[in-house]
Amino acid sequence: MTDLLENKNVLTNHAYQLYYARKRLVRSQSPSTSSSLATDQADEVFYPKLSISPSSYPSRSDPHLSKSKPSSPRSSLTDPAVDCRSNEPEACTLGPCDLTLLARWCASTHRSLSLDGRNGSIWRSRIVREGMSYPPLLNSILALSALDMLYNCGRDSVQMPQHKQQHLRRLVILHWDRASAGLDNQINPARSGLPRNDSISLFALCNILIVLAFGHIRWSSCSPPPSSSSSSCRSAIVDFCYTVRQVRGSPEILVQLIDDVAQGELASLVRPEEASHRMMPNTFTLAIHALRNKAQVNKADPEARLDPSTSLIYSQAIDRLSSCLQYLTWSSRPGLLGLSWLLEIPAGFVDLALDQQPIALTILAHYCVVLYHLRSQWWMGNLGIQILKEISQLLGRDDRLGDIQWAIDAIAGDCDANAG
Template identity: 25%
Template structure:
């Protein structure tokens, strides 16, 4: 069927013709909104700064959150789509994007950091109200936000050492917010494990919800070094309760597993997710001992820096192992220095390799320029 034809005069009399604008840019048809009124209308106003942050997350930040291409694609495409239905996750994305953008553009850091803080604070408030009622519809958003929460905490910490406890030199102590939120969220997510494993973020789970331990082959040499720490909570030491000793023993066992899993082998693993699995799996009583700054717990935490060193190449972890270990060293004092000798030596060796690599790269670059 051919469409009906219009008479030449129909274009001038049709009630569906576009309104004509005058020189001032306002519509001449009665009741039609002007361009000015549309652009200033609160409900339609474009938040260009937030659009920039979302664009930066999808094009840049998302690619840096994992060393696995499959997970990078999920962070880039799937997570932002989920965030459109869950404002707390969208806030988390914008907050981390602002921090990352500020890292790359130092001249904008002073304006981006307050923006990041506002988005993060709003996201956490909304997230706290969602956590008590995790469902099949919101569990993926909660899981993604909990991961962003940790990365934000690390990347916005100004490279201080109080990642797991508040520095006693600054405050009266206590556990930092991200530790509490992360552990609480993952305790609840265990109930949603079936939903998560069948959901769009299943490739991000890996170790976080798997029980029991990691499928890793223990390293004989390193395991023996770790096992020497058990002497700290030997039954002859009466100042530690049996429950505290068990918590330390379990934390050490998990540390051995994760360290072995991250060791070089013929397969690629999720470095960030694997490293994050340790603070999730340890007992609440161990976290309490860290908050109380008990030396035995801090010595074990110092050996966690061996794992953090392995992911130092991620922008949000750069230098964090060093600052955490320095804070622990200052807290426990000379008396305990021999117990953290291995992490200290590993840190020195890592810094030497980094400096040597930078010098070699500079020499090759200089040579290429001269040539």
């Protein structure tokens, strides 16, 4: 109840700010530039006066993967909202649409981060307060709330008009870009020396950016553009690799921040609750052992010989996968820490997976077990099942299904069901 009252007070205070700011704007008859979402009329909540033109929005729904250079998840925006924290006011001025999205966060979207049902009050209240003094975090909150609304509007009994969906999509892109650029500006000058007092805000921001990447690819796969013939031609492997490339870069500091957060007052965010029963059998150690054997440089068999650099990429990916699966065997749920594998694997692993290299696909198939245990989240869905089915078809051509039998058994009969 206290958390709800605190959030109510926050929203009320900003509503008063908006009211008096609007009165001043009406007197001066000058357009507002302090917020791209500030509107002159309350009924324009889905028609914000954006500071960028529609033609400048980046396309996130049509990934174009390049091996030579990872695709950038952001457009090149020049906006004061992406400057570092020192250039921002202590309090953010919110428009009507911002308040709508913030209310959505407090009501439901925050649950996208509290995967095991715990820590909901932290994401609903404490993280919002952090965002009020850290614009990149607030932008990420608004972006995820907008994406949550966009994803669910097609599932509501009353369909949202297409033009409103388009404006909502623009809000996702706008806030996402600002959140990502704000993070880049803060950490790029000194990656090795992150300010400890910003650990909570940065940790929350990185987690939300990861969820945004998965949520956007999920939404785009469920809502193909009218020009596409069918969503069935999409490759789950390509979608996954595109998502991995989006979360690489600045969000990789999440791995460094975990230890800082674990020592503070919000340690419960990174300390999972031990499960009363195992999420999966501990036979994963045998599967990891088999993967290590395949990733070794085989000098005796020229046909099975791996390049040493490729072997190193596989070995590093397997090491991280082993830790991830070990965490899953005793945790109640994989949680967002289960996604840290994406930030720790070598960048070259994505290229090998896109090339459909058998060992890379085999490793990825085992990671699908982690994605499978996140399937209840709207931003993940059955992506793990879809990837495993696609890998099964590819490896089945070469009679390599035995290499991923452990992953198939761990997911059981769901691989035979229709992936949603």
